[in-house]
Amino acid sequence: MTERYIIGIFGKMNSGKSSLMNLLTQQLTSIVDSTPGTTTDSKIALSEIHGLGPVKFIDTAGFDEKHLLGDKKREKSLAALKECDLVLLVVDPSTNDFESESLIISEAITQEKQIITVYNLFGDCDPTLVLDIDSMLYKSKVYPRIVLKAVDINCRHELLETILNNYIPKNVLIDLLPFVEREEFYILNIPMDEETPSGRYLRPQAMAEAYITRHWAFPVSYRMNLAKARSGDPSERERWNGFLKSFAKRPKLIITDSQAIDIMKEWAPADMGLTTFSIMMINYMSRGRLSEFAQGIKALNKLVPGDHVLIAEACNHSRIFEDIGTIQIPELMNKYYPGVVIDHSFGREFFEESDIQQCKLVIHCGGCMISNQRMAARLRDLKTTGIPITNYGIFLSWIQGEEILERVIKPWMNMD
Ligand SMILES: Nc1nc2c(ncn2[C@@H]2O[C@H](COP(=O)(O)OP(=O)(O)OP(=O)(O)O)[C@@H](O)[C@H]2O)c(=O)[nH]1
Ligand code: SF4
Ligand SMILES: [Mg+2]
Known part of the structure; x- marks a missing residue:
């Protein structure tokens, strides 16, 4: 029927x-x-x-x-x-x-x-x-x-x-990882810390793993010791190199936690694609509108002291991401865009907040806990008011350099 x-x-x-x-x-x-x-x-x-x-x-x-x-x-x-x-x-x-x-x-x-x-x-x-x-x-x-x-x-x-x-129809499905090819290897870079829940992957990680497996390709996880990697301790780099060498067939692409993009930009070999879980998720939740988020980041160039930027998390019960939204991104904003005021919105409909109108940019999480329809409604509302939107993964990549952002976006371009 x-x-x-x-x-x-x-x-x-x-x-x-x-x-x-x-x-x-x-x-x-x-x-x-x-x-x-x-x-x-x-x-x-x-x-x-x-x-x-x-x-x-x-x-x-x-x-x-x-x-x-x-x-x-x-x-x-x-x-x-x-x-x-x-x-x-x-x-x-x-x-x-x-x-x-x-x-x-x-x-x-x-x-x-x-x-x-x-x-x-x-x-x-x-x-x-x-x-x-x-x-x-x-x-x-x-x-x-x-x-x-x-x-x-x-x-x-x-x-x-x-x-x-x-009108945003309910049942429009899009591919989570449209570039995945049969019989190819894909690396999932998953740093873990004390806050990482035991016994399960986070939703985007689990979804990526399931998608790759379902499509007859091979997901391989790497637990990166981020603290060691950042400290310059060579043992973590050696471990990574050893991991890459162990493949008889070169992996096609690395999907990394966005937090590790500062390391991955150096460590990901040039012949492998690179993207982040957050970018994957926002593309999926927005039904393929990643380019709008990538475009939105350019609003950072126009910011002047006193402007407001809203950091929006679509749920309020995940401590693992709290750090990015409440500490890492505000610190980076402070460093690169001093004087810009950071507002936060957790879970609730940020459009209900009266001060949304004064925002020059919304930096949104992966949005894995809200429905496609609600995400689309958020995008529609922001478009109506002319407020650009970007995403955590895009922001963290952009901060590492425009060419890094281009690299993590590239796998998604020219996809149906
Ligand atoms: N001039 C003009 N008259 C209209 C317009 N829209 C509706 N009407 C007239 O307004 C009256 C009511 O229109 P309906 O479409 O029956 O309104 P309704 O909301 O269905 O009304 P109920 O079923 O009674 O609740 C009719 O006489 C229509 O011809 C309009 O855009 N312009
Ligand atoms: S909805 Fe956003 S904040 Fe909540 S778990 Fe997903 S990505 Fe993190
Ligand atoms: Mg009637």
Whole structure:
């Protein structure tokens, strides 16, 4: 059975929900009438959006109808909200009270639904009014929006474009390590310390190992003694050289913990590719948008003292990474970009924070503990506000030199 994306249309009575449904389906699927409460039950239409695939639209009854019947309709609308992947919130900006819209938004946010606000203009409307309502409804969070006339067929194209550009489908999978070749060796450089959990690898390490094995290639782990390597003690370098010599066939590539990139930039032989777990992870979690993170690092060149940079970790329970986010990166920032103010965000939605607007750059962890959809939503929100984003692995490589960053990014280029 084909899986359909479910798009629900919500809003107050008479806001133009059914008109929007008809605009989307290009037919009179729903009865449109000026009588408030025309749509009494959720109406369903199966359709296809070119570039997205099969969809199920649900036109719902107004959220603001009073009395017992209104409560029943609201329950139906809430059930539809639960079911859908994307909420199209239809707002008539000429109305005064936005209590119903706020309720829909809070339900949608609680249920982690994606939202696009559709401002439906019945007549001429001052565009600043839309902006005022938008910031009142969403506070500091940015959601995609479109301003249109639901009864105007010419608005259909822009509406579909807005959905395509903003809706993040659930099931788009990408390859974790798209460059892995059958029967080839891949080195996983895994420094361990007292904080390393015993009995298991960290998620990115385990995922890389499983992926390489699954693809009929050979993952080989090396536990680097990072302290020794950094101290200049030759025994660690000798151990590494001995390890490399033991291969009858040269390994293709090294995936290293980003923290060891300062060593690996010297130690990784020129004939082997080099990348980091953090870069692998952010490419995977963002569904292949690594180049945006690589581009984002350039914002560092424009920083002046007093600018804010946000270090964002997508979870707050991993002590192993805490060190990078709270100590290593801030120290490096201090050294190379003195006077720049470092803010932190752990786990919570950083966009809820009002000071995100003043950030000149977000440096994000690998994001292994959040869903692809949430990561995509973060990227979308940052793009809307024009704030560049980069990642721990990219930052740590860049600090070692632009050519090092190029090297760790290279394996990912020209990949589908
Ligand atoms: N001028 C104008 N009229 C519109 C527009 N959108 C909707 N209308 C009219 O507004 C009235 C209500 O539209 P509907 O699409 O039925 O609204 P609804 O939100 O589905 O209403 P309920 O089902 O009653 O909750 C109808 O008379 C529509 O023709 C618009 O963009 N411009
Ligand atoms: S979500 Fe981020 S901080 Fe948490 S374990 Fe993954 S990479 Fe580390
Ligand atoms: Mg209706």
